[in-house]
Amino acid sequence: MSSSTPPVGQYTPPAYNTSRFKASTFDxxxxxxxxxxxxxxxxxxxxxxxxxxxxxxxxxxxxxxxxxxxxxxxxxxxxxxxxxxxxxxxxxxxxxxxxxxxxxxxxxxxxxxxxxxxxTPKKLLDLGCINIDTSDTSPISPQFRIDYAAAAKASKDRNVSVSAGSEKNIHPLLRRRQFRNTSDWEYEHLKPTLRIVSMMLETSSVLDMLHALGSKLHKKPGTKMFPRDVWVYYTGKSTHMDRAETALETIKMAKFMYFTWMSGDDSGASAITSPLKTPGLRPNGVSRACKIKLDDEWRYLLTDGKEMLASLCNPEAEDESAFLRIQLLAANTILHELAHAFCKY
Structure with missing residues (x-):
């Protein structure tokens, strides 16, 4: 393929004798x-x-x-x-x-x-899929930017935490003490993503979902396709008090879970939530504390990731816009795993 723009299309030359082929009669x-x-x-x-x-x-x-x-x-x-x-x-x-x-x-x-x-970025912008305008007229909030000055001073030792830095607007579930095998430097780079998750955890829709996940309504018998009995969780729209109690439960949940890292190549997943032997908060006999293992690829992409920049794949790509999308995808993944943990603990 030529590096310059070809004519209308790039067609394959005839591979064999053309005298016997007639497009008008070909099926x-x-x-x-x-x-x-x-x-x-x-x-x-x-x-x-x-x-x-x-x-x-x-x-x-x-x-x-x-x-x-x-x-x-x-x-x-x-x-x-x-x-x-x-x-x-x-x-x-x-x-x-x-x-x-x-x-x-x-x-x-x-x-x-x-x-x-x-x-092209222009086409994605026209469709409203991305926003690459980070000028003064449409800035990215400072809380969703990496504080590179703080990161430069942070320790890269994954075995000990020297300083968590500012944890403003970060939910207790996502604070420094919740992350194991993670350096202070890496945690600084994770903060914008964790603040996105924190904002999600404050929304009525997420609290409504978590309330439903934590409220077993009744048990339904299995079917031929799914023979095991199943619990029905959804209870309908939650009340303001329900959501307030659920928000308080998410804070208490911090004592019953933690994050660590894994190789997604081994598991085939970008994140996994696993129950521990330690009892959870709910006194029901089956509640368990949890650990959430995030694919180490997230850590690489959100900290350094220089060898996987979008512009290396597409010269017209906007690296900052691509990075913001990675942060959002990581935030969605973490929220998904927190929902698993909320069911288990």
Missing amino acids: PRTIPKKTFDDWTQDPDLVVFGQPWPDPSTATTAREYCRRLVPIQVSPSVFKLGKHAYPVLKQRRYASNRLTPEYDYNKPWMGDRSYILKLI
């Missing part, structure tokens, strides 16, 4: 599925907004089939070369990150991802 349904998949494994690309290739002008069966499933892409994709995401091939070697090797059996752009036509 692609006569092609075996495996053959069709092989022919379209690396689809033709069409610049977004330009006409799609016309199958009726195809000169071979292969070309005809490929023109049935072209992929629309933004012009910026063509600037990336034949392999749009070259860093994906090397990521497993980036600072010992254990991400999978590049799969040459898949199309170079992934599994025919139609997001390629929206890969």
Whole structure:
């Protein structure tokens, strides 16, 4: 693929004798599925907004089939070369990150991802998917920025905490003492993400969900598909008092859980909540304290992550915007695991 923007599409030249092929009488349904998949494994690309290739002008069966499933892409994709995401091939070697090797059996752009036509920041901005305006007119709140001055003074020793620094606007569940095998320096970088989770834990919708998760309503008998009896938790919309009591419970829960780290490559998960043998807060005989193990990849991305910057994959990407999305994804993951812990403890 040329590094410059090609014409309307990039089509595959005829592979064999064209004199016997007639597009007007060709029926692609006569092609075996495996053959069709092989022919379209690396689809033709069409610049977004330009006409799609016309199958009726195809000169071979292969070309005809490929023109049935072209992929629309933004012009910026063509600037990336034949392999749009070259860093994906090397990521497993980036600072010992254990991400999978590049799969040459898949199309170079992934599994025919139609997001390629929206890969430019402008298109994502137009759709309201991202916000990269961090100017004085639309600033990011200081509490959601990393305090690099504080981080520079923080210890990188994961075995001992010298100073937690400011924990303003961080929920007791997420304060320094809750994180094991974590340095003060790493915790400083985690703070913006933890403040997002803290704000989520204050919302009525999350407190309503946690109240429902902590309130067993009745037991339903199993079915043929799911033979085990199940508990129904949802109790309907919670009251203001219910949510206030739930908020107090989340503070008490801090004594019955902690965070640590794991290799997601071993578990196949980005986070796991596991019950401990220690009894939990609720006196029901089955309540257990918990530990939440976060994939070490989150720690790398939220602290250093220089070898996995978005701009290394896409020259037009905005690293700050991508980092903010990573923080939000990490916050959602932590909240998800806290919901598991709330059920167990």
